[in-house]
Amino acid sequence: MLNVPIVRTPPPAEPTPPVVSRAPETLPLPRFAADGPVALLLPLSGAYAAPAAAVREGFLAAHFDAGDARELRIYDVGTTPERLLSAYQRALDEGAAFIVGPLMKESAARLATMNPPVPVLSLNHLDAGGFVPQDFFQIGLAPEDEARAAADDAAAGNLRNAVALVPEGDWGDRVLAALEGRMAQWGGRIVASARYRQGVSDQSDVIAQLMGVAASRERHRELTNALGVRTEFDARRRADIDFVFVGARATEARVLLPQFRFHRATGLPHYATSMVYDGRGDAELAGLRFCDMPFMLDTTGELAQERQQASSLSNVGAYPRLYALGRDAYAVAAALQRGGLRVGDSLDGATGMLEWGDSSTIQRRLRCAALRADGIDAGLGL
Template identity: 40%
Template sequence: MVKAAPATVLFFFGILSISGLAGCAATAEQPREVPAQVKALEQQDKYREAAIYYQRLAQDAKPPLRQDYQLNAVASLLKGNHARDAKTNLEQIDLGGADPGFLIRKKLLAAEIALQQREVKAALAELEPLEKDPLPAGQAGQFHGLRLKAYTQLNDLYSSTRERIALDQYLEAGEPRQQNRAAVLDQLARLTDNLLLLFQAPPGKSPATQGMDKNQQLSRLTSLIEDWRRHDLTEAELARVQALDARLNEPQFAVLPLPDHIALILPLSGRYAAAGEAVRDGIIAAHYSTRHEDVTPVLGIYDTGSDNEQTRRAYQQAVEAGAKFIIGPLEKEAVASLAGNELPVTTLALNYAVPAEGGPRGLFQFGLSPEDEAQQVAERAWNDGRLRALVLVPDNDWGSRISATFLQRWAALGGEIAAIETYDANKSDFSGAIRHAFNLDQSRQRHKQLGNVLGEKIEFTPRRRQDIDFIFVAALPRQARLLQPQLKFHYAGDLPVYSTSHAFSGDKNAQLDQDMDGMIIGDMPWTLGGKLPDNTLPDKIRQQWPNVNINYWRLYALGADAYALSAYLGNAPNRVLSYSGNTGRLSLSNNLIQRQLGWAIFKGGIPRPRE
């Protein structure tokens, strides 16, 4: 276990950048002060030039200053995401007879190079020798930050949580530490949820983790929580830890019954009638597919129309009829209107309209938020090791909202924006926006100028800008089918493209979506073909309603999940929720139902689960 005295380090979404820790005192453990020339170059994103500057300094320097400059050159290359060149330079550095601190720096840089090259096991192998002896504080922070990034990429929830806990003491006070602590508590809650699900599984159905049975996993998790408790936690943080302790003392979840009278208040007439009917039919299908042990709930259905006053009347009618749980309304404006009043019955609104702390007691909010999906795309890209994004969105209000949310989350993670470009969603040719984003017109202009100077025709292939390592596209299915091949045509076929569920119609059609191959999307198990609470439910809905509107297919899943959530919210809303639903992995935070997407990549025109 690496231990060191507390120190302040820089922190970006729980993942440290070694290069971001430069600028300490001149010691073997840390590089010396960054020269002003290097700072100026790096502020202009000229990382190769910064590395060359260090290399020139190294030529005229004697050890150990020479090795210091050489290691700094590698760090500059890593800042620019030039892992291949960084690796070549690092391998050429001779540290024979050097202070052990230089050897540690080299190991940390080698690990970061491996992570940038998606070689996670190699990165962990570089870091393993550093576990044996205590590290200086700054390097200990780098060590745990790199291990956190590695285990996050491996989706190893336990190990990444352990590294976050170890990293806590090295983070500067304020937002970096607060973000990490919030992540620790969320991950401990997820570990607890996962473990309790194992305890609920029938005999022989509980998969072991790394050769451990569920009791060994319980012991391991309890020790991890105790380790976290020893940190200087706030009262609120300590309360969450105590809540986890209480849950781990429960041998298993009790089976929660559904409320005996559930009311649906949905728009069944007016502008949103088709959407309201899809939610209603999803609820009805789930109702008739659910095995009711004692009492089959009564379903009351009320039309909210498209008028806030009618919504309030429908709510009151449901209350007077004896409803014990209310699902709806659906429209954002109707939810906001209802949230302005005290609610006598627990209510699950199907949209997000008010802040969690701003709503009345008993109001829960659940929906398919485009903004939430944009945030998760940012997180997915970051966990995939991406750094510099091109953002390509339609020039309308929806595109602006998606873009703003993605940019805010991407900046919070520590990502960089290479360019933001908009396109006209009503057109079919997006080449102008793509050429502008990739500076292809500038490339053609340089070719023309060179031809004029030489006075002869030159063979030419336009070269796109090289400082982009992924593209975030916000698009509906028609635009997505057109954008993906046009991006490939304009020399961006090697760049991964990420999008929200809106790029996919929800109906698997290999012929129609063949041009979308390579696009990565976040979506729900209902449309991606993942495991569902009832795998027969989609077919039952298609059989019952043969003319189902595919445009609202995801809303059937929303209705089915809302019905299932009534058991939880109607009986034990203070428990930590972890439910694998039709719309994703659902959890509860401050009366908001949060939804974790699944991920797929188009292959052969079909979205297939992404490893």
């Protein structure tokens, strides 16, 4: 456990509050006592130590920048249920008035089952339909936010019908469901979808089926057999596709996109999640649109400067988005403690426009950009 002293000369009378956009006619959330330490629970040892440290650095940066005189205590929850329980109990014993964390999804779910007696801002989302205790709030970097942003961006360009290729497993299922749900809100639909096995380079058969090229070839084969003669043939993709969505890392996207082009996807807009972007341009993926947080998309403003400065920290360079999550976690926790957030409110954060969608969950509204060889084009529109 780490006690972090705050030294300011002179200290401000009150910490600088985050700017909250107030929704009209919404019910206020319960007010929380501002006295007592804030406990930050993170897995600072074990497999997740490096990403957790990036969150810690972002939280501390925001804490100091705000001139916050409240006591902050940091607890290592490790990677086991026993360590989590021990750190949580110690935080309560030492008078924690507000808990921020934990970071990992399994730990957040376990903490929820303990029904904490103080407010919690979890740094990950609980599964839909699961038990959510009173005053258990959730923020995180859910990929579903990026899928919904892609659907919004496509709809703004009057792109209504998509084919989607996502990896096998829970992540791909969640992203696909979020994309499909938001597209339906805009009157769009996914006309075909498929899942691919990560680590397998050749996905030609799957992509040919998605694009309708396989069906085109089959129709030609049947026609050839019926006529008994060979005919000139150029396989065509299905005509009802407006854009392609690919859930992939940059290394996978570099393999998948040429296969899409081979199967007649040239000329169609392609979308992906933020996994394709590491802060640098990419000639092989030029033109690919992705949706990401302001902390990554800002190229000239204050966030870009902070990202550059933070990248020199040993624990932040590989995890800039988690650093941004730490910053936003502080802003949300501070606003909650003052009773300054209500259902329907929004807060302009480093990870996105944070929107209070229901009584416990914060979603992010993101912008999209296009990769270029020398960086990104973060302008509006397609």
